[in-house]
Amino acid sequence: MTALSFDRFTLDMRRGACPALSAPMMTGDGLLARVPLTDAITPQQLAELCRLARRHGNGIVDVSARGNLQVRGLTKASAPVLEADIRALGLPLREGLAVEIPPLAGMDPTEIADPRPIAEAIREGARDIQGLAPKMSVVVDGGGQLRLSSLLADIRLVAAAMDGDIRWKLLLGGTEATGRVFGDFRETEAVAATLGLLRRLAALGTSARGRNLADNLPMNSGIEASAPPFRLFPLSDDLWTVGIGPAFGQASAEDLMGLCEEAMRLGVNSVKPALDHSLLFFGLRAACEALAAYAGNGGFIVSPADSRSHIAVCSGRPACRSASFATHDVAATAAAECAGLFDGSFRLHVSGCAKGCAHPQPTALSLSGAAAGFSFIADGKAGDRPFASVTFADTNAALRRIADLVRAERQGDENSAACLARLGPARLSAAVTSGRP
Template sequence: MTAPSLERKALDMRRGACPALSAPMMTGDGLLARIALIDAISPGQLAELCRLAQRHGNGILDISARGNLQARGLTEISAPMLDTEVRALNLPLREGLAVEVPPFAGLDETEIVDPRPVAEAIRQAARGIEGLAPKMCLVVDGHGRLRLSHLLADIRLVAVRSGENICWKLMLGGPETTGKICGVFDDADAIATAISLLQKLAAMGNKARGSDLANGLPVNADAQPSISPFGLFALSNGFHAIGLGPAFGQAKAENLIALCYEAERLGIKSLKPALDHSLLFFGTHEACKALATFAGRAGFITSSADPRGHIAACPGSPACTSATIATHAIASEAAAECADLLDGSFKLHVTGCPKGCAHPEPSALTLCGTADGISLIGRGKAAKPPFASISFANTSASLRRIADLVRIERREGENSAACLARLGTDRLAAAVTSGRP
């Protein structure tokens, strides 16, 4: 088999700027507008957003990997109307620079410190900085249970203990596992340093990212893996949260409205769109369990054991003009047929093109759509040269052969990601081409 050509126009290969509520982006099914929130909203407010998505778009909503809502299928006429009507709801909309905190900030007894005051101070101080990259992002993490360590960040502040003091480790670029350590600071110096770095990046131009300032800095060596947001969590003051999500981060408005109505009926007052395409509903233990039962029957992901939660799939064709494959159909078959492979140790990346928008970091295994079929990439990003190329018709069979090989070869105590890495791409390619594990 020969590797397909990955040559594309430079414009096609860029992941592009973030769509915004007031600056939607054209996709295959119309304009897409992002509704970014900085705090919780009520189930009734989410239901109203869904109704607006039906009225002005095609009624399909995404929940992004970073927990942003996206309304699809807008037109040049309807997009400004959506903007106006969403703003009239007086929601806690994010304006300007993305400064993100974990969804349980201030409610998590395990976190070292509530990160919200530092995040808000940075958000306010950065208002006058212009010329930053469109996707510039800061993370301020109190080092609690449900963290943002796997998400990319230009600048990341993570709470650490230094003797009896609480400080902030500042890192530049990438997820926490590969971020470069810039220093450890108290609150005031952490805020001042973050603002100084943003000013430097603005002076370098709107393509500069945090990693551009990281040359020569040491790599963070003690990052902890993230945990799944799906499932039941006990929080402070008797609160609980249930993490739910639509398969592959996309839902019909009517299904989300029904979920919101049930949440209201159960007495749940607030929710947050959150990391990994999830929705976190906050309420009593009984209400959260009851909502999970309702959501499971409606087809939502309700548990970290659901294999669909271990797949990163972009909208695919026809929703995206760059995509060449129906990613959600492939992902659904993979979840149904290869659940043993999807053990949570890695994200199976299914992408419609080499841009890899759904999972910008390397994955243990990626299926990438091309003009000629599907490329299989091991331990890399979607644009990396493949170890094998297959036809659309052979996708499920090829992935099953890889899953069977891992099942046969997995050592005691070894997870799927470690087994895939040990086997190497030559063994994986041989399994795919030979027709047997």
């Protein structure tokens, strides 16, 4: 067993530190360790990981928005034991630079190009690059049914078919919609260009990010929205996958173990944590359908129509010390009471504080917690200027008033995001504060 040094422990309490398996981060409910995987694992392995989460932590397991498993409630004594026990499971753990690919890469008959060779070449080439920002990430997106368009990335390669050829568009910073276009490359050139940019960023120091090299570059255009993962997807060779999500990205180890045991019983033999807090289970179509039915009955998200899948919420109280309230309670009530607002056109952001961990990008409507209550923000981030503030007790009633206003004012086939934008901060503020839409 290795001892977790106090210096590393203290260092990793910094905001923005990456809570990797070997460098857990302090949160409100103890240390949090991230378990980043590069490939699918078996349901047996996931169940074993859950047993370890129960033995060494508080039994709560997160699936992050980027598709990382996280074990919560560890102590300084139990975190290194968890690390050793997880390493003994022989999981495909990611070491080094985060080079992310869509979860169906290489199995998706609709993808434009298989991103795995490029991702592997970048991982390999980046091994000797020292001094990158701890959260530096590269996305290699070959297209297909599940894309990584909405994830922030320092460097992003996006496949495009052009005149019978495959080209890779290289973007710097932001999401696919907000990134800046650095250039257009063939496969080998794309790897070299990415490694060259990573070396430039390393030379600028550990605070340098992709956006720092993006000045004066043009904005990307022509973006397709990412599909949600909560449904069945056909893959190559009669294989299917189904996306299942714990509500708000968090489940008890017992519930996940039950899901894994059912997967094993049905002959579903692999599972991959994926984007939007999902777990993708792979198997025959009938087995995937049966597993989705079991999961839905158990309270998991199994459909993009589930309002909970349209709310981005951070861990809140008690898991985060910066939160002054239980974010999941507010989000659960909002999902139940304001279902008509969630038509898939935007994601409601419920944030425990202005940092906005759960949704770093702007969205049509955000709630941000402060000492005395909640701030409401239109078309912005959790830390942006609010259009109204309410007490904690009035928060869900205020949300209901906004949902009622949107229902009453929606024009034609206008979606919720467009309606919120058209109404603007003044109308929304009047609805929140007066209670009369």
